[in-house]
Amino acid sequence: MNFKISKKEFLDALSLSSRAISSTTPLPSLSGIKITVNTDSLELVSSDSNISIQTAIKKGEENALIIEETGEIVLDARYILEIVRKIDSDMINVETIDGTLVKIYGGNSEFKVNGMEAFEYPAISFDINEENSFKIKTAVFEEVIDQTSFACSDKETRPVLTGVNLKAGSGKLHANATDSYRLASKTLDIDSDIFFEVTVPSKYLNEVCHAIVNEEEVTIAIDNQKISFLFGDSIIETRLLDDEFPDIARLIPLSFGQKLTVSAKELSRAVDRASFIKTDGKNTIKMSIDGEKIELTSTNQTMLSSFERIAVISYEGSPLEISCSGKYLQDALKAIDGEVVTINFSGELKPMVIKKEGDDSLIQLISPVRTYR
Amino acid sequence: MNFKISKKEFLDALSLSSRAISSTTPLPSLSGIKITVNTDSLELVSSDSNISIQTAIKKGEENALIIEETGEIVLDARYILEIVRKIDSDMINVETIDGTLVKIYGGNSEFKVNGMEAFEYPAISFDINEENSFKIKTAVFEEVIDQTSFACSDKETRPVLTGVNLKAGSGKLHANATDSYRLASKTLDIDSDIFFEVTVPSKYLNEVCHAIVNEEEVTIAIDNQKISFLFGDSIIETRLLDDEFPDIARLIPLSFGQKLTVSAKELSRAVDRASFIKTDGKNTIKMSIDGEKIELTSTNQTMLSSFERIAVISYEGSPLEISCSGKYLQDALKAIDGEVVTINFSGELKPMVIKKEGDDSLIQLISPVRTYR
Numbered sequence: 173m174n175f176k177i178s179k180k181e182f183l184d185a186l187s188l189s190s191r192a193i194s195s196t197t198p199l200p201s202l203s204g205i206k207i208t209v210n211t212d213s214l215e216l217v218s219s220d221s222n223i224s225i226q227t228a229i230k231k232g233e234e235n236a237l238i239i240e241e242t243g244e245i246v247l248d249a250r251y252i253l254e255i256v257r258k259i260d261s262d263m264i265n266v267e268t269i270d271g272t273l274v275k276i277y278g279g280n281s282e283f284k285v286n287g288m289e290a291f292e293y294p295a296i297s298f299d300i301n302e303e304n305s306f307k308i309k310t311a312v313f314e315e316v317i318d319q320t321s322f323a324c325s326d327k328e329t330r331p332v333l334t335g336v337n338l339k340a341g342s343g344k345l346h347a348n349a350t351d352s353y354r355l356a357s358k359t360l361d362i363d364s365d366i367f368f369e370v371t372v373p374s375k376y377l378n379e380v381c382h383a384i385v386n387e388e389e390v391t392i393a394i395d396n397q398k399i400s401f402l403f404g405d406s407i408i409e410t411r412l413l414d415d416e417f418p419d420i421a422r423l424i425p426l427s428f429g430q431k432l433t434v435s436a437k438e439l440s441r442a443v444d445r446a447s448f449i450k451t452d453g454k455n456t457i458k459m460s461i462d463g464e465k466i467e468l469t470s471t472n473q474t475m476l477s478s479f480e481r482i483a484v485i486s487y488e489g490s491p492l493e494i495s496c497s498g499k500y501l502q503d504a505l506k507a508i509d510g511e512v513v514t515i516n517f518s519g520e521l522k523p524m525v526i527k528k529e530g531d532d533s534l535i536q537l538i539s540p541v542r543t544y545r
Numbered sequence: 546m547n548f549k550i551s552k553k554e555f556l557d558a559l560s561l562s563s564r565a566i567s568s569t570t571p572l573p574s575l576s577g578i579k580i581t582v583n584t585d586s587l588e589l590v591s592s593d594s595n596i597s598i599q600t601a602i603k604k605g606e607e608n609a610l611i612i613e614e615t616g617e618i619v620l621d622a623r624y625i626l627e628i629v630r631k632i633d634s635d636m637i638n639v640e641t642i643d644g645t646l647v648k649i650y651g652g653n654s655e656f657k658v659n660g661m662e663a664f665e666y667p668a669i670s671f672d673i674n675e676e677n678s679f680k681i682k683t684a685v686f687e688e689v690i691d692q693t694s695f696a697c698s699d700k701e702t703r704p705v706l707t708g709v710n711l712k713a714g715s716g717k718l719h720a721n722a723t724d725s726y727r728l729a730s731k732t733l734d735i736d737s738d739i740f741f742e743v744t745v746p747s748k749y750l751n752e753v754c755h756a757i758v759n760e761e762e763v764t765i766a767i768d769n770q771k772i773s774f775l776f777g778d779s780i781i782e783t784r785l786l787d788d789e790f791p792d793i794a795r796l797i798p799l800s801f802g803q804k805l806t807v808s809a810k811e812l813s814r815a816v817d818r819a820s821f822i823k824t825d826g827k828n829t830i831k832m833s834i835d836g837e838k839i840e841l842t843s844t845n846q847t848m849l850s851s852f853e854r855i856a857v858i859s860y861e862g863s864p865l866e867i868s869c870s871g872k873y874l875q876d877a878l879k880a881i882d883g884e885v886v887t888i889n890f891s892g893e894l895k896p897m898v899i900k901k902e903g904d905d906s907l908i909q910l911i912s913p914v915r916t917y918r
Contacts, residue, residue: 248848250821251821251848251849254821258817258818258821259818260814260818280815280853280854280855281815281818281851281852281853282851282852282853283849283850283851283852284849284850284851284852285848285849285850286848286849441633442653442654444631445631445632445633445654448623448624448627448631475621475624475658475659476621476624476656476657476658476659477656477657477658478654478655478656478657479654479655479656479657480653480654480655481653482653
């Protein structure tokens with residue numbers, strides 16, 4: 173194995189690959205990146221057995237790839253990334269010098285690192301079910317994940333709740349996430365008749381979003397066992413969550429008794445100011461709402477309390493007193509990202525539903541907290 | 546107690562005060578800031594019993610301080626800082642409403658916090674021994690601490706080594722710090738005949754450096770028990786370390802066999818590139834030096850090695866092979882901050898002494914590491 177490559181392109185590919193590297197892998201070879209040098213391309217594969225990444229660099233002007241000798245090797249991900257980052261030269265040379273001993277050099281620096289044989293690396297199929305795939309703009313996909321994934325559970329007690337449920341049919345894509353106390357639900361049109369339902373671990377979806385750089389479009393392919401994301405010369409595939417996702421239609425109240433319209437910014441700032449007032453690590457906001465104002469109070473046993481008053485834009489229904497998690501309210505307002513929001517209530521015991529005014533594509537639902545007075 | 550004050554000035558004073566607050570104080574009142582409202586000034590006191598801060602805000606145009614009623618109270622530092630930071634208003638109002646219950650308000654927000662009686666706060670004397678004091682430019686003082694304090698020990702096995710030794714006499718100030726493997730030694734002229742020797746915990750010296758903002762000069766006063774730093778309307782005093790500081794003159798070799806002159810930047814970059822190659826968490830650099838070049842190698846058992854070659858500017862003496870901690874070499878080069886450095890050696894077993902070319906005011910000494918070949 174012997175090749176030269178532009179430092180920038182190589183570092184970008186290694187950085188992408190390292191997203192699948194776990195520091196706690198049971199399989200030694202998975203702490204490495206498998207590098208395969210073909211006659212006209214370089215291929216990097218990495219995996220933590222739940223998420224796997226394949227990325228190729230094909231000979232081209234920008235990457236200045238020159239292949240002297242083909243071959244393959246597995247190199248420790250931390251070492252190779254650090255070495256290529258540190259070498260002070262535009263071009264990086266990589267060369268097998270003896271068995272699995274590899275020399276990496278450029279500028280004044282020369283590193284030697286002992287790799288592993290490529291046959292020790294597990295076989296990973298990056299096969300794609302092209303019939304069961306659709307294309308989506310990267311920016312749109314990232315927005316969907318941003319607006320929903322934060323609502324996933326961070327506890328493993330019900331694993332399926334740690335994922336975002338993606339459901340497609342009749343030209344629509346639905347993304348739902350819930351930790352059973354709140355729900356984020358997004359619906360959008362897609363240019364495909366594809367039909368599927370899968371639940372994808374939210375941490376891998378976030379990795380995918382961070383990994384896609386400078387690609388306008390991503391192809392998403394669904395399989396029984398996995399979901400694959402194709403962009404540029406790269407594929408990321410991740411495992412799915414098996415259990416059945418809860419029926420979110422049953423969680424959303426059918427009718428509402430009160431409807432509030434308020435400035436998102438003013439509400440968000442008032443909630444933020446009280447956010448440090450915590451009991452058992454949690455901030456609870458009590459809202460007293462009538463036709464004119466919202467009064468927000470937050471207390472921390474007997475030590476500390478806050479009081480805010482903000483004006484409503486409009487309010488329909490009888491006055492209401494309701495409490496909820498300040499963090500959940502903040503998260504929902506941030507995801508909605510609108511100037512004016514509407515909040516629908518069905519009394520103090522039922523979930524509230526928050527939307528951007530005039531936009532039904534994104535719903536944020538929050539269960540109230542019961543407070544004892 | 547009842548006063549109004551500009552948010553900015555109050556927040557600055559509270560931020561300064563909070564530098565003395567420890568999250569693990571055994572005395573409940575020390576988790577608070579003591580606020581004393583006099584007829585024409587506000588005084589804040591904070592302490593973790595090792596470092597204590599007193600800062601005053603006197604009535605003036607900028608701070609817009611208006612005092613309606615004098616009084617004193619102790620308020621939890623985290624709460625008061627967070628409240629004042631969060632209130633969205635240029636002016637902050639603070640008012641005792643019932644016993645130790647204090648209302649803090651501004652803009653749309655109103656916070657209530659339960660404080661502690663001021664008499665529960667320990668008495669701290671901020672007395673200054675003016676006869677035993679001198680003035681120094683803040684920038685000069687900060688440079689002295691920057692160039693030496695990193696060389697202190699971070700282990701409590703010999704407490705005196707966690708401090709910087711400050712020694713004055715005959716119009717000179719000497720600052721020395723050592724962890725017994727390296728030494729940083731700075732000498733400078735001061736405009737005073739003061740005579741003293743104290744060792745000050747380095748973490749408090751760093752706090753003092755960070756605390757002094759917008760003050761050109763600081764007055765340093767020495768006492769048997771403490772050192773005090775006076776700037777603007779603030780005083781910071783910290784305890785001293787009791788044990789005798791080692792005699793640093795004995796640590797520096799009297800004669801040298803080899804003298805190297807080299808570009809600090811090139812050496813520093815070469816050391817940095819190998820810094821991730823660690824054995825037992827430590828990076829060791831082996832330097833082979835002759836009249837033309839330095840070859841730097843670093844190895845990590847059998848997995849990984851690096852090799853660098855840089856040119857020397859000049860070298861006197863027989864060729865030398867010496868190993869030392871890469872981190873210590875990096876720290877020393879950073880503190881020296883010169884384009885060209887000279888390194889004096891006395892063979893491979895004695896400490897090396899690093900200086901900026903043509904400047905004897907700052908000495909960085911590093912003990913070699915014995916390597917087994």
